[in-house]
Amino acid sequence: xxxxxxxxxxxxxxxxxxxxxxxxxxxxxxxxxxxxxxxxxxxxxxxxxxxxxxxxxxxxxxxxxxxxxxxxxxxxxxxxxxxxxxxxxxxxxxxxxxxxxxxxxxxxxxxxxxxxxxxxxxxxxxxxxxxxxxxxxxxxxxxxxxxxxxxxxxxxxxxxxxxxxxxxxxxxxxxxxxxxxxxxxxxxxxxxxxxxxxxxxxxxxxxxxxxxxxxxxxxxxxxxxxxxxxxxxxxxxxxxxxxxxxxxxxxxxxxxxxxxxxxxxxxxxxxxxxxxxxxxxxxxxxxxxxxxxxxxxxxxxxxxxxxxxxxxxxxxxxxxxxxxxxxxxxxxxxxxxxxxxxxxxxxxxxxxxxxxxxxxxxxxxxxxxxxxxxxxxxxxxxxxxxxxxxxxxxxxxxxxxxxxxxxxxxxxxxxxxxxxxxxxxxxxxxxxxxxxxxxxxxxxxxxxxxxxxxxxxxxxxxxxxxxxxxxxxxxxxxxxxxxxxxxxxxxxxxxxxxxxxxxxxxxxxxxxxxxxxxxxxxxxxxxxxxxxxxxxxxxxxxxxxxxxxxxxxxxxxxxxxxxxxxxxxxxxxxxxxxxxxxxxxxxxxxxxxxxxxxxxxxxxxxxxxxxxxxxxxxxxxxxxxxxxxxxxx
Amino acid sequence: xxxxxxxxxxxxxxxxxxxxxxxxxxxxxxxxxxxxxxxxxxxxxxxxxxxxxxxxxxxxxxxxxxxxxxxxxxxxxxxxxxxxxxxxxxxxxxxxxxxxxx
Amino acid sequence: xxxxxxxxxxxxxxxxxxxxxxxxxxxxxxxxxxxxxxxxxxxxxxxxxxxxxxxxxxxxxxxxxxxxxxxxxxxxxxxxxxxxxxxxxxxxxxxxxxxxxxxxxxxxxxxxxxxxxxxxxxxxxxxxxxxxxxxxxxxxxxxxxxxxxxxxxxxxxxxxxxxxxxxxxxxxxx
Numbered sequence: 001x002x003x004x005x006x007x008x009x010x011x012x013x014x015x016x017x018x019x020x021x022x023x024x025x026x027x028x029x030x031x032x033x034x035x036x037x038x039x040x041x042x043x044x045x046x047x048x049x050x051x052x053x054x055x056x057x058x059x060x061x062x063x064x065x066x067x068x069x070x071x072x073x074x075x076x077x078x079x080x081x082x083x084x085x086x087x088x089x090x091x092x093x094x095x096x097x098x099x100x101x102x103x104x105x106x107x108x109x110x111x112x113x114x115x116x117x118x119x120x121x122x123x124x125x126x127x128x129x130x131x132x133x134x135x136x137x138x139x140x141x142x143x144x145x146x147x148x149x150x151x152x153x154x155x156x157x158x159x160x161x162x163x164x165x166x167x168x169x170x171x172x173x174x175x176x177x178x179x180x181x182x183x184x185x186x187x188x189x190x191x192x193x194x195x196x197x198x199x200x201x202x203x204x205x206x207x208x209x210x211x212x213x214x215x216x217x218x219x220x221x222x223x224x225x226x227x228x229x230x231x232x233x234x235x236x237x238x239x240x241x242x243x244x245x246x247x248x249x250x251x252x253x254x255x256x257x258x259x260x261x262x263x264x265x266x267x268x269x270x271x272x273x274x275x276x277x278x279x280x281x282x283x284x285x286x287x288x289x290x291x292x293x294x295x296x297x298x299x300x301x302x303x304x305x306x307x308x309x310x311x312x313x314x315x316x317x318x319x320x321x322x323x324x325x326x327x328x329x330x331x332x333x334x335x336x337x338x339x340x341x342x343x344x345x346x347x348x349x350x351x352x353x354x355x356x357x358x359x360x361x362x363x364x365x366x367x368x369x370x371x372x373x374x375x376x377x378x379x380x381x382x383x384x385x386x387x388x389x390x391x392x393x394x395x396x397x398x399x400x401x402x403x404x405x406x407x408x409x410x411x412x413x414x415x416x417x418x419x420x421x422x423x424x425x426x427x428x429x430x431x432x433x434x435x436x437x438x439x440x441x442x443x444x445x446x447x448x449x450x451x452x453x454x455x456x457x458x459x460x461x462x463x464x465x466x467x468x469x470x471x472x473x474x475x476x477x478x479x480x481x482x483x484x485x486x487x488x489x490x491x492x493x494x495x496x497x498x499x500x501x502x503x504x505x506x507x508x509x510x511x512x513x514x515x516x517x518x519x520x521x522x523x524x525x526x527x528x529x530x531x532x533x534x535x536x537x538x539x540x541x542x543x544x545x546x547x548x549x550x551x552x553x554x555x556x557x558x559x560x561x562x563x564x565x566x567x568x569x570x571x572x573x574x575x576x577x578x579x580x581x582x583x584x585x586x587x588x589x590x591x592x593x594x595x596x597x598x599x600x601x602x603x604x605x606x607x608x609x610x611x612x613x614x615x616x617x618x619x620x621x622x623x624x625x626x627x628x629x630x631x632x633x
Numbered sequence: 634x635x636x637x638x639x640x641x642x643x644x645x646x647x648x649x650x651x652x653x654x655x656x657x658x659x660x661x662x663x664x665x666x667x668x669x670x671x672x673x674x675x676x677x678x679x680x681x682x683x684x685x686x687x688x689x690x691x692x693x694x695x696x697x698x699x700x701x702x703x704x705x706x707x708x709x710x711x712x713x714x715x716x717x718x719x720x721x722x723x724x725x726x727x728x729x730x731x732x733x734x735x
Numbered sequence: 736x737x738x739x740x741x742x743x744x745x746x747x748x749x750x751x752x753x754x755x756x757x758x759x760x761x762x763x764x765x766x767x768x769x770x771x772x773x774x775x776x777x778x779x780x781x782x783x784x785x786x787x788x789x790x791x792x793x794x795x796x797x798x799x800x801x802x803x804x805x806x807x808x809x810x811x812x813x814x815x816x817x818x819x820x821x822x823x824x825x826x827x828x829x830x831x832x833x834x835x836x837x838x839x840x841x842x843x844x845x846x847x848x849x850x851x852x853x854x855x856x857x858x859x860x861x862x863x864x865x866x867x868x869x870x871x872x873x874x875x876x877x878x879x880x881x882x883x884x885x886x887x888x889x890x891x892x893x894x895x896x897x898x899x900x901x902x903x904x905x906x907x908x909x
Contacts, residue, residue: 608733608734609731609734610730610731610732610733610734611727611728611731611734612666612727612730613657613658613659613661613666613727613728616654616657616658617658617830617831617834620654620658620834620835620838621834623838624834624837624838624841627838627841627842627845628837628841631841631844631845640846640847641740641741641744642740642777642781643846644843644846645744645747645748645777647839647842647843647846648748648839649747649748649751649770649774650839650842651835651836651838651839651842652748652751652752652755652835653751653755654831654835654838655755655831655832655835656754656755658830658831658834658835659755659823659827659828659831660755660822660823661822662760662815662819662822664760664763664802664805664806665754665755665760665763667802668754668763668764668767668802669754669755671767671794671798672751672754672767672770675770675771675774675790675794679774679777679778682778682781682783682786683781685783685860686781686782686783686860689860690860691860691864691865691867691868692868692872694783694785694786694860694865694868695865695868695869695872695873697783697786697789698786698789698865698869698880699876699880701789701793701794702880702883702884703880703883704793704794704798705793705797705798705884705887706883706884706886706887707887708798708801708802709801709887709888709890709891710887710890710891710894712801712802712805712891713890713891713892713893713894713895714894715805715809716805716808716809716894716895717894717895719809725809725811726818726822
């Protein structure tokens with residue numbers, strides 16, 4: 001059964017090829033069937049593989065499948081090979097499962113778009129690339145998937161390319177992530193050159209045996225990989241592309257820019273966790289990046305008016321949590337949060353998409369209002385997603401996964417009180433901005449008319465995701481509340497150190513206090529949001545209209561001025577240089593060669609006088625010189 | 634047999650060759666150019682014969698015969714060309730037939 | 736014999752110099768015949784009587800007759816000599832003379848610095864030896880030579896025609 005592994009990425013790729021070549025000719029029903037069906041088949045195969053993997057784990061809890069050797073030159077034998085362990089399985093399951101639901105949703109959401117086939121082709125290609133990324137056995141294949149998802153992200157952000165702003169957003173996303181990718185590629189080169197293999201598992205073993213803990217080389221390599229991860233995952237300092245990426249269609253935001261692609265950075269760090277564990281500096285960097293990002297993005301999310309931008313900032317913030325978890329060595333907590341986040345954030349995006357669709361592409365929250373009566377299913381699912389995002393205690397998945405991270409941030413050997421405090425403040429912020437969004441868009445007076453109600457293909461994915469957002473948390477409960485560790489036991493097969501980590505967590509009294517604090521924090525956030533944005537909206541406005549308030553409001557809304565800063569520091573100097581270099585200074589060298597050639601030509605053509613005697617004279621000179629050279633050498 | 638002045642013969646060939654070359658370089662009349670080319674070829678032939686005599690081999694003389702053949706063909710074609718040029722340009726000045734200058 | 740060699744050498748050099756400096760083509764041609772005859776004598780002195788005869792018959796005879804015919808055909812006017820004097824200003828001679836002198840000196844240097852004659856007294860090479868070598872060792876070259884002559888005849892015939900197909904370019908050039 002495990003041998004079916006290779007078919008998981010193949011189905012979306014076949015779907016992509018069919019859509020690419022016959023997309024214009026086939027009727028929409030068949031397009032939808034191919035587009036969503038290919039991912040559905042892939043999801044089914046994934047669950048079969050998962051069943052086989054869990055009931056009958058392969059040796060070493062990892063399955064390795066070599067399809068063929070790509071090229072073989074000297075010592076260089078990159079293979080097309082897949083590697084399945086618990087980590088890859090969870091990723092692949094989320095990519096295909098959530099991906100399938102989003103594809104089904106898209107059938108109706110994109111139903112009237114004239115580029116229906118192109119949309120599904122890109123989506124299928126994305127799922128293929130993402131699966132290659134998570135299942136890759138070596139760095140080369142991983143890099144192909146990594147760049148493949150980047151390409152699809154670009155194509156889909158700029159899906160409505162007739163709008164110049166969308167193209168700009170797509171280019172921004174592509175260029176900013178490219179910065180990270182370049183750093184990461186350097187990291188890959190370093191690993192390959194120093195350790196001499198492309199194979200990820202081999203690399204990890206050699207890193208451990210050759211570099212040992214606290215080596216400078218390991219720190220450098222880990223930091224370079226971190227550079228790639230922050231680019232892809234929208235973390236500080238490369239987070240600026242993600243809010244703009246919301247220019248794409250909402251299912252794209254849900255699939256690529258919330259559930260799967262942006263967590264590729266988390267996956268990369270988890271995949272190379274052995275390397276990171278060798279360097280406490282790199283671990284610290286990951287944790288600090290995550291903590292700062294979650295705070296920054298939380299404050300920015302608080303003041304956005306566009307519902308998708310709120311969700312985008314919250315995505316950045318939640319991935320910040322994952323990074324924090326990675327940075328403190330809580331690998332399985334990070335993956336747990338990744339999974340629950342994929343469910344509830346996809347749910348939130350899809351529900352928001354339902355609202356946007358119903359209101360004819362209205363994305364401004366302040367023009368929504370009072371929707372809970374008109375769109376009940378969307379409202380309830382959105383509420384469940386919000387509760388999960390805010391981490392309302394006990395009932396939903398988000399609470400358990402976030403609590404695991406908060407506790408790890410404090411208790412693990414890499415953790416500290418400051419990290420916990422940052423994460424806790426971030427949790428309160430999360431809760432405030434989430435319920436601000438809920439209250440503004442679904443409560444209050446109706447400001448806009450619902451044009452048409454979403455159909456079943458939109459509602460069913462919402463309901464499934466809502467159910468998952470509620471129950472997915474129960475597979476991993478803290479030991480003082482049921483003590484279920486299915487997930488961390490399963491993930492422990494991929495992370496050797498997770499077992500040790502579980503021991504350090506066993507400190508019952510303290511943990512309960514932190515859980516209460518976390519719960520109180522998120523409930524307080526809901527209350528604050530209720531007070532400012534539903535009960536007493538005028539007080540929020542007056543707070544925002546004080547000089548400091550308005551300045552902060554503006555500052556946060558523009559994402560802490562990062563865009564302006566990058567514009568000043570990178571974009572404008574670059575423009576200036578390109579202005580200076582309009583005549584292409586480097587090219588001047590080559591033009592000079594051409595010019596010299598031409599000059600020589602014109603000088604030489606002067607010797608072509610057409611006179612026979614002149615030629616004879618030069619022949620004589622030549623003979624004299626050759627003879628002289630022979631005689632008097 | 635007496636001692637043959639072999640080096641003298643080579644010097645004579647060099648001298649004739651240089652004078653012929655001088656003529657090619659200096660004279661502008663195409664007829665003179667052709668005559669000087671004949672002198673140069675004759676000098677080359679002389680060098681062959683002298684060398685053949687020096688080593689006591691007949692090859693030098695054989696090559697003189699080939700040079701003679703080449704000279705005859707060259708003169709035939711060359712004079713036909715001179716004829717054409719004179720018909721077209723009404724002059725034998727080889728500087729005036731320089732329409733192929735670069 | 737040595738005396739004869741130097742005598743004919745001097746005649747050859749002088750006659751050739753007169754060819755290069757003469758003003759009228761016919762005069763030049765006559766000096767050229769003298770030069771060829773002198774060289775033929777040199778051949779005889781050097782022990783190559785067959786070659787001496789060929790020189791006289793082919794060079795001094797046939798080739799020179801071709802020149803004479805050509806000069807007659809061209810029917811150059813009386814102003815040829817004055818045109819030549821105009822071409823041959825003294826300043827024209829300086830550069831080429833220097834060039835040729837350098838070349839000459841280099842060639843002399845080559846001759847003098849070469850190894851001394853293997854056989855100080857070289858024997859005469861009779862026509863029989865030449866004929867054997869020509870038809871034996873060099874028969875392929877003889878074939879090529881005959882082809883070259885054939886090509887020469889065809890080319891001379893073609894070029895010598897009164898009007899070539901593209902004679903119209905005459906007007907374009909003038």
